[in-house]
Amino acid sequence: MSKPIMDYRALKDLVRRGEGQQIEFKLKVNHPEKIIREVVAFANSEGGLLFIGVNDDLSIPGLKHADEDLYLLERAIQKFCFPAIPYTVERIPLYDEREVLLFKIPASPGRPHYVVLDADKPEEKKAYVRVADRSVQASKEVREILKGQRADRSVRFTYGDKERVLMQHLSQHQTITVDTFASLANVPRKIASRTLVLLVLANVLQVHPNEVVDRYTSSVEV
Numbered sequence: 001m002s003k004p005i006m007d008y009r010a011l012k013d014l015v016r017r018g019e020g021q022q023i024e025f026k027l028k029v030n031h032p033e034k035i036i037r038e039v040v041a042f043a044n045s046e047g048g049l050l051f052i053g054v055n056d057d058l059s060i061p062g063l064k065h066a067d068e069d070l071y072l073l074e075r076a077i078q079k080f081c082f083p084a085i086p087y088t089v090e091r092i093p094l095y096d097e098r099e100v101l102l103f104k105i106p107a108s109p110g111r112p113h114y115v116v117l118d119a120d121k122p123e124e125k126k127a128y129v130r131v132a133d134r135s136v137q138a139s140k141e142v143r144e145i146l147k148g149q150r151a152d153r154s155v156r157f158t159y160g161d162k163e164r165v166l167m168q169h170l171s172q173h174q175t176i177t178v179d180t181f182a183s184l185a186n187v188p189r190k191i192a193s194r195t196l197v198l199l200v201l202a203n204v205l206q207v208h209p210n211e212v213v214d215r216y217t218s219s220v221e222v
Contacts, residue, residue: 011092011100015051015058019133022048027055029069032076036115039077041128041135042105043085043113044146048130053100062098066091070101082116082125112138112146129209136211141178141197148201155201162187162195167218175208175215 006014019025024038029052042048052069053062063069070089077085090102114125127138127146138146148155157163162185169176169184176184182192196216199205208215 006090006092006102008092008094011051011060014049015054015060018058019056021130021132022046024048024050024133024135025054025056025058026050026052027061028052028063029072032072033080033115033117035073036076036080037128037135039085039087039103039105040081040113040115041130043081043108044111044127044138045107045130047107048105050103050105051100052103053094053098060094060100062094062100064098066099066101073101073103080115080117082114083110085113109150111150112143131209136209138209139214141193141214142207142209144193144197145200145207148197155198157195157198157202157204161185162191163199166195166199170216170218175217177213177215179213181216 014023015025017023022042024042026035026038029035035050038048038050042050052073053066054060074089077087085105085108087103087105090104092100092102094100112127114127116122116125118124127143128135129138129142162181165185166176166181169181178189178193178196181196182189185192196205196207200207200216203219205216206219208217
């Protein structure tokens with residue numbers, strides 16, 4: 001447990017801004033298996049602050065029995081998040097012995113992290129990333145990008161016909177999906193997927209994760 005550095009006034013000022021890329025509010029830990037998605041998403045993205053005891057309407061009722069919520073969420077993080085996610089916790093005192101729990105999750109060098117709810121079914125693991133004020137499930141491509149970023153090595157690629165088709169499309173339409181690229185370049189989806197991942201890792205493209213379909217845009221002038 002880290003030493004508290006946030007008081008009630010600072011908490012109110014921060015909550016007033018609302019949820020965002022690095023801030024999430026939860027009223028209670030009724031369903032810890034759902035809340036750990038936010039923990040994983042923060043670790044897989046830019047890090048973030050998870051407040052327990054704050055409502056979506058920006059009210060701050062706090063927790064009457066903070067020890068229980070703390071135990072449930074820490075147990076869920078330990079049990080269902082793989083690999084292990086580093087974090088710290090602060091307890092922010094309110095009134096009438098009520099408290100807000102603040103989980104501080106840094107961006108992890110060990111990403112991607114996954115939620116594994118059933119240890120007997122590791123194939124059902126799911127990764128999440130933070131998009132604006134939501135945590136969305138990461139696609140296969142986003143997971144590969146996270147792995148590649150962790151490797152932290154230069155990426156080389158050959159600028160061939162399919163890359164030329166891709167950049168021509170982006171010069172006219174701004175975004176592209178894996179399936180669209182595969183169709184335009186007349187290549188298997190697996191090749192299209194790998195090509196887009198490599199171009200993101202080479203900082204030629206940017207990926208925009210989405211629960212329905214990821215979109216890719218150019219990082220350079222086309």
